[in-house]
Amino acid sequence: MSQGLSTKHLLGIKYITLDDINLIFDTAREFKEVINRPIKKVPSLRDITIANLFFENSTRTRISFELAEKRLSADIVNFSASSSSLSKGETLLDTVNNILSMKVDMVVMRHPAPGAHFFLANHIDANIINAGDGTHEHPTQALLDAYSMQEKLGNLTGKKIAIIGDIFHSRVALSNIFCLKELGAEVTVCGPPTLIPKYITELGVKVEYNLHKALQWCDVANILRIQLERQDIKYIPSLREYALYYGVNKALLDSLDKEIIIMHPGPINRGVELSSDAADSHHSIILDQVENGVAVRMAVLYLLAGKRN
Amino acid sequence: MEKAKLILDSKRFALTIDRLSYELVENHGDFSHSCIIGIQDGGVILMDKILKALNEKSNISNILNGKLDITFYRDDFRKSSHPIKASSTEMDFLVEGRRVILVDDVLYTGRTILAAMTALLDFGRPASIELLTLIDRRFNRHIPIQADYLGMAIDTMDHSYVKVEWDSKGNSDCVRMLKEKKN
Numbered sequence: 001m002s003q004g005l006s007t008k009h010l011l012g013i014k015y016i017t018l019d020d021i022n023l024i025f026d027t028a029r030e031f032k033e034v035i036n037r038p039i040k041k042v043p044s045l046r047d048i049t050i051a052n053l054f055f056e057n058s059t060r061t062r063i064s065f066e067l068a069e070k071r072l073s074a075d076i077v078n079f080s081a082s083s084s085s086l087s088k089g090e091t092l093l094d095t096v097n098n099i100l101s102m103k104v105d106m107v108v109m110r111h112p113a114p115g116a117h118f119f120l121a122n123h124i125d126a127n128i129i130n131a132g133d134g135t136h137e138h139p140t141q142a143l144l145d146a147y148s149m150q151e152k153l154g155n156l157t158g159k160k161i162a163i164i165g166d167i168f169h170s171r172v173a174l175s176n177i178f179c180l181k182e183l184g185a186e187v188t189v190c191g192p193p194t195l196i197p198k199y200i201t202e203l204g205v206k207v208e209y210n211l212h213k214a215l216q217w218c219d220v221a222n223i224l225r226i227q228l229e230r231q232d233i234k235y236i237p238s239l240r241e242y243a244l245y246y247g248v249n250k251a252l253l254d255s256l257d258k259e260i261i262i263m264h265p266g267p268i269n270r271g272v273e274l275s276s277d278a279a280d281s282h283h284s285i286i287l288d289q290v291e292n293g294v295a296v297r298m299a300v301l302y303l304l305a306g307k308r309n
Numbered sequence: 310m311e312k313a314k315l316i317l318d319s320k321r322f323a324l325t326i327d328r329l330s331y332e333l334v335e336n337h338g339d340f341s342h343s344c345i346i347g348i349q350d351g352g353v354i355l356m357d358k359i360l361k362a363l364n365e366k367s368n369i370s371n372i373l374n375g376k377l378d379i380t381f382y383r384d385d386f387r388k389s390s391h392p393i394k395a396s397s398t399e400m401d402f403l404v405e406g407r408r409v410i411l412v413d414d415v416l417y418t419g420r421t422i423l424a425a426m427t428a429l430l431d432f433g434r435p436a437s438i439e440l441l442t443l444i445d446r447r448f449n450r451h452i453p454i455q456a457d458y459l460g461m462a463i464d465t466m467d468h469s470y471v472k473v474e475w476d477s478k479g480n481s482d483c484v485r486m487l488k489e490k491k492n
Contacts, residue, residue, distance in 0.1 A: 044381045
């Protein structure tokens, strides 16, 4: 009989167990039923206040977390760095301590510095959920990706997953690798050599530089965004050249002559890493990912709240 | 090893199920405006047995029924040793305007039923809600909730534990009482 998660924070997939992942998925399945009811709300977190601290821009992750919190009846406060006292020179710990003085129980945070969540977890009492820390991890995205794959394919043991695109800057890639390996899937990363970290194979993944070969091999292609905001030096000659060699389009998918699932964590640079005809094709489960995102985040919030006394 | 006291043997168990099904027919006729909802997990097993009895003894089938899980509605979330893991809710209809029969195996503090009624309101406004339970631990209530259809009322100490033992073939279901709950 399960008594909940092994941890009181979700800092990264690396720090949770296979049992935790399965418990989150089992709970998310029930929450997916809840969010498809006429009244999409349960009272589980009615005595919990959650602060959403976004020190980096976000649209869908933030909306997804907010909806998940509201569906669980939590009270929420929102904060974004652009309109805060951070611009007046306040430190992260001061900002968060001030918010916690207002009796906040859980913190969902996105921060540009990898490890910012560990720092907070060591200093404050609230449950911390990582909604993305720099180029490090984005655990809820990996959980919803794996959950969406499981929904389509069943057990992921032995399934072949290709993660395609900017692996170097992607926190989604790293969390996906940890999560998929834990679930027993085979993972290959694919992209231009400049965007593949040198020692990535030490995580137990294969590297493939040829997009066609990677697609031919895999059951699922998780295509990542080219992170224009993190390209402070030139890793690729041009977006046009990237699209030519690593852009996935319908003609390419049709030439494979096999069933393949196309995923993308969003936002899509249409016409760069993924063409419109492929993103909107029957191969794509991108909108399922968005729906599952709310259910998975509800599960994470609910289970972590269960660790509070 | 502690000896569990048998309080409802398999023969009386089967008779009780039949009686409860007849009582339902008395009040609900052909069930055209009613639905039966079992509370996970014990209530669902009991509901299935009641539905089977209604079919076999009264020739009534196709009764609208659902399974309700109340994990997300518990008032003791984070306060007790209850497992946090949810069971599934299968309600593919709305209860709007219907006469609902809630089914649970043991009525104890009443908090499960309170949570179930809160959950039920998320599926519409029922015309009425009735409660059917197999066992009523009548002196242990925290909330003023009573059963409309009752298998058996028993008097228990607060620390004792009533265990309904379900047999998948339905031949040897029984209810036992233990001095305390074992984990």
